[in-house]
Amino acid sequence: MAGTRSAEKPGFWIAFLVVVAVLAVVPLWFPNSFWQRLLTEVLILGLLAMSSDLLIGYVGMVSFGHALFFGTGCYGAAYALTWTESPFALWLALLLGLAGAAVMGIFVAFYSTRLRDIYFSITTLVFAQIFWVIVFTWTDVTGGENGLVFSPPRLSFLGLFAAEFTTMSMHWFVLAVVALCYVFCRRVTQSPFGKVLQAIRENEPRTRAIGYNVERHKMGMVMLSALVAGLSGALYGIFNAYAAPDYFFFLQSGETVIYNVLGGIGTLAGPVLGAGVFVLLKELFSTYWSPEYYLIPVGLLFTIMVIYMPQGLLGFLRHKLNE
Amino acid sequence: MNELFQDLVVQMLIGISTGLILALVASGLTLIFGIMDVVNFAHGELFMLGAYMGWVFFTMTGSFWLGLAAAALCVFVFGLIMQRSALRSLIGSDPLTTILATFGISLVLQTAAIWIWGPTVRRVGAAFTGHVAVFHLQFPVYRFLVAMLSLAIIGGLWLFMHRGRFGLWIRATTQDRQMALAMGIPVPLVHTVVFGIGAAMAATSGYLYAPILGVDPTMGVNNILRAFIIVVVGGMGNLWGSVLAAVFIGMLEALAVIWVSPALAVIFSFAALIVTLLVRPTGLFVAVPR
Numbered sequence: 001m002a003g004t005r006s007a008e009k010p011g012f013w014i015a016f017l018v019v020v021a022v023l024a025v026v027p028l029w030f031p032n033s034f035w036q037r038l039l040t041e042v043l044i045l046g047l048l049a050m051s052s053d054l055l056i057g058y059v060g061m062v063s064f065g066h067a068l069f070f071g072t073g074c075y076g077a078a079y080a081l082t083w084t085e086s087p088f089a090l091w092l093a094l095l096l097g098l099a100g101a102a103v104m105g106i107f108v109a110f111y112s113t114r115l116r117d118i119y120f121s122i123t124t125l126v127f128a129q130i131f132w133v134i135v136f137t138w139t140d141v142t143g144g145e146n147g148l149v150f151s152p153p154r155l156s157f158l159g160l161f162a163a164e165f166t167t168m169s170m171h172w173f174v175l176a177v178v179a180l181c182y183v184f185c186r187r188v189t190q191s192p193f194g195k196v197l198q199a200i201r202e203n204e205p206r207t208r209a210i211g212y213n214v215e216r217h218k219m220g221m222v223m224l225s226a227l228v229a230g231l232s233g234a235l236y237g238i239f240n241a242y243a244a245p246d247y248f249f250f251l252q253s254g255e256t257v258i259y260n261v262l263g264g265i266g267t268l269a270g271p272v273l274g275a276g277v278f279v280l281l282k283e284l285f286s287t288y289w290s291p292e293y294y295l296i297p298v299g300l301l302f303t304i305m306v307i308y309m310p311q312g313l314l315g316f317l318r319h320k321l322n323e
Numbered sequence: 324m325n326e327l328f329q330d331l332v333v334q335m336l337i338g339i340s341t342g343l344i345l346a347l348v349a350s351g352l353t354l355i356f357g358i359m360d361v362v363n364f365a366h367g368e369l370f371m372l373g374a375y376m377g378w379v380f381f382t383m384t385g386s387f388w389l390g391l392a393a394a395a396l397c398v399f400v401f402g403l404i405m406q407r408s409a410l411r412s413l414i415g416s417d418p419l420t421t422i423l424a425t426f427g428i429s430l431v432l433q434t435a436a437i438w439i440w441g442p443t444v445r446r447v448g449a450a451f452t453g454h455v456a457v458f459h460l461q462f463p464v465y466r467f468l469v470a471m472l473s474l475a476i477i478g479g480l481w482l483f484m485h486r487g488r489f490g491l492w493i494r495a496t497t498q499d500r501q502m503a504l505a506m507g508i509p510v511p512l513v514h515t516v517v518f519g520i521g522a523a524m525a526a527t528s529g530y531l532y533a534p535i536l537g538v539d540p541t542m543g544v545n546n547i548l549r550a551f552i553i554v555v556v557g558g559m560g561n562l563w564g565s566v567l568a569a570v571f572i573g574m575l576e577a578l579a580v581i582w583v584s585p586a587l588a589v590i591f592s593f594a595a596l597i598v599t600l601l602v603r604p605t606g607l608f609v610a611v612p613r
Contacts, residue, residue, distance in 0.1 A: 062419050064426075111597075114604060117418055118362045118559075122551045123600065129548055130593045137586050250544065254426060261423060295434040303427030306420060307412060 020179050024172060033167045040171045042279050043178045044236045046272030049259035050178075050185060051228035056257070057266025058189050059221050060201035061112065065124030066256045068108070068131055069101040069226045071248035073233025075135070075142065076100030078243035081150040089153035094234050101230020102223070104131075109222035113215040125250065132248035147244035174235055178272075181228055185268055188224065197221055258302050263313055273313060327581075329458040334577040336457065340466040342573020343473040347528035348546065349553040349565040350477055351521030357560030358497045359414050359514050364425040365405070366525050367547025368432035373398045373526020374538040375436060378445050387448065394530040395523045402522025406515045414514065429543070436540040449534035469531045476527060477566055480520070493517055497560075549576075552592045556599045558606020568607065571595070 023043070027036040048070055055061045076097035081089060108124060115123055135142045142148070155165050155173060163169070188194050196217050199207040208214050237243050246252065255278065263274025278298065285294035352366050363369075377394035381387060409428060413421050451468055454461035484490040495503040496513045504510045529542065536542065549572060557568030572592050579588040599607050 056419075060419070062422060111600065114600060118422065119555065119600070119604070121362075121419075121422055122555060123596065126548060126552060126593055126596060130590055133586055133589055137584065254430065257423065257426070293434055293438045295430050296438065299427050299430035299434065303409065303424055303431065306424045306427060307409060310420065 016179075016183075020175065023175055027168065027171055036167050036171060038279065038283070040167075040174050040239060041236075042276045043171075043174050043272070044232050044239060045255075045259065045279065046275040047178045047181055047232035047235070048229055048256055049263070049271030049275050050182065050268055051225045051232065052256045053260050053265060053268055053271045054185060054189070054221060054225040054228065056260055057268075058194060058201065059197050059218060061117070061218075061222075062121045062257065063108075063124045063225070064121045064250075064253050064257065065108070065126075065128030066225075066229050067248050067250065067252035068104055068124070068128035069229035070233035070236070070252060070256075071128075071131065071135065071243075071245075072100040072104050073097035073230030074237035074243045074247050075148065075233075076230070077234035077237035078148040078150055081153055081238070081241075082148060085151075087154065087156045090156055090238065093153060093238055094231065097234025097237065098227055098230050101226050101233065105223045105226025105230075108226065109219040112222045113218050125253065128248060128253055129250055132245060132250070135245045135248050142245065143243075145245060147242060147246075149242055152238060152241040170239060174239065177231070177235060181231065182268060182272075185224075185228065189268070193217065193220065258298070261302060261306055261310075264311055270313065277313065329460075330581050331578065333457055333460050333462065334581055335574055336462060337466065338574030338577030339570055340470040340573075341577065342570035343470040343566075344528050344532050345546065345549060345553060345573060346477060346566045346569035347473050347524045347531075348550040349557065349569050350480065350562050351524035351528075352550055353554050353557065353560055353562060353565045354480075355518055355521040356554070357562075358493065358517050359410075360418055361410060361414065361421045361425070361518075362418060363521070364422055364547075365429035365432060366425075366521070366550065367543030367545075368429045368436075369398055369402065369522045369525040369543075370529035370532075370546060370550075371436060371538075371540065371543035372401065372432065372529070373523075374447075374529035374533045374542060375440060375445075376526065377530035377533060378447050378538045381447050390447065391527065391530055394526045398526030399519045399523035402519040403515055405522070406518035410518070411511065411514070433540055433543060440540065442540060444537040444539045445533075446537055447530070447533040465534060472531065473528070476524065477562075480524070481562065489513075489516070548589070549592060552596045556595055556607050561606060564606055571607075 023039070027039050030036050030039075048066065051069070052063055052066045055063050074097065076099060077093035080093040080096040084092060086092070108127065111123060112120060136144060138144070152165055155163050155169055165173070189198075196207065196212050199210075199212070200214055200217060204214060233247065236247070259274035259278055260271045261274070262277050263272065264270030281298050281301070282294045285297055348366060348370055352363060355361055355363050355366075373394040376397040377390040380393035381390035384390070405428065409424060410421065413424055449463070449465040451464045453464040455464060455467075456462070482490075484493055492503070492508045492513050495506070495508055496510050500510060503513075529538075532542070532546075553568045553572050554565055556572065557564035557566070572595060575591050575595060576588040579591040583590075
């Protein structure tokens, strides 16, 4: 398949670098660390949304259980950090988070090949919820309702350099990981592997008839999605120095789907934007109305967007720009 | 008669009655899916809404039966409005779109319930408070009554679908939407009414469950998961399959409670779901594929 590897247009790289530079520099002018941390949080949740978009947008499988990978990644990181204080703690935490998500990913990937649309949604939802129950009740290991609290690791590179995380260095670290993941995921979706998956989304029997192994492709993408979600969970754990059973809860999975719809399914960058819009709306309604009821207006907006603007914000903007 | 045997019998009775209450939710869910390919993620919230509507009228009038009628009627109307305003335009589109839309509605309804009624658990008195002795335990008569009532409602639905013109319309639309439309059946009306019926059944179930569990905003989320498992185990779109699966899942969880904590009993339902999906993905209680 030589020669099919699509080269990015130079415009893409310019836009990408500009966005990353803006995201890196802008928080410096934020009045306080609250807004800086909020932006970091958006990036992490955006990464989670991006992982879910790999399935929704590129294979057509809506996972209502992404909290499972997110939560496992978070608890994996938490375990590493409660055990060790070594200079490699940060990387161990990320690695263990990824490993945890991989185990869950294998299980879900196995089932994903047998389940079509709604069955996949329901099963992922049920599976995540079961683990929420386990995490909630198995207090000895998981800390139960209180979750796990640990001290954040130091920022280190191969033992050459180590420093305490500051709000800004944490932001830059997260930004670097998210940007790398974005480039990687984009590459994957544009690779022959990704093209086959999109073919499966459009017409599964025909893709099978051409001779592609549909099962193996689906399993591969579920695994990748689980790993990216696990990575975002591990980052979130490190960022908050805290792992809570709520990360496994249905609402976390649901919000992930909302980010996708708000931002635009099948765009990878859209879900990150969606996460930003969601978090901003949540903050707005929490400040000016009530922190408990923000889901009423946001849920309404979400439902209206599903019905009338299914291409999401980014898709909508793109459409407007093309006119 | 040893202790374990007695426990088994009592838990089985509890399981059957719980299962039959859940069968009401599940059969509504499966009916809606069967006729318009809509997986209603907001079904649990209709269940919760029914319990609240019933509770409102119960505390106002003091009558259990008036509460039941009000719950069914209010949520029936609510279902009609919901179908007309949000779901009608989505029928025929990707099933995933309807999942997302109903999921959004469920979030709004659940949060709205917290907003309006607060997070505290509300109590509804049972119509019958008597008990019968089953071995060493006092078993509430109410559970028997509710099981019978649920069965009667589902039987009534079956009769409604198999006797009379409207039932014929429903079955025809389920079989082939285009053909039904061509034969002059008012398909959009049938869709709306069926959604209303499904909503009313969920509401009835929620209200009947209220004296046992209490009424709170999260009761929908907590039970919809089980309803989904039941519907998949029973076979999507299959009415009697759902009823059987509901009793099966109800008994499974009730029996599991003898050995593990109630919170963990859900895992047994999940195991049932996994086995079903492995062995017969179209549902355990479906006749051999047509």
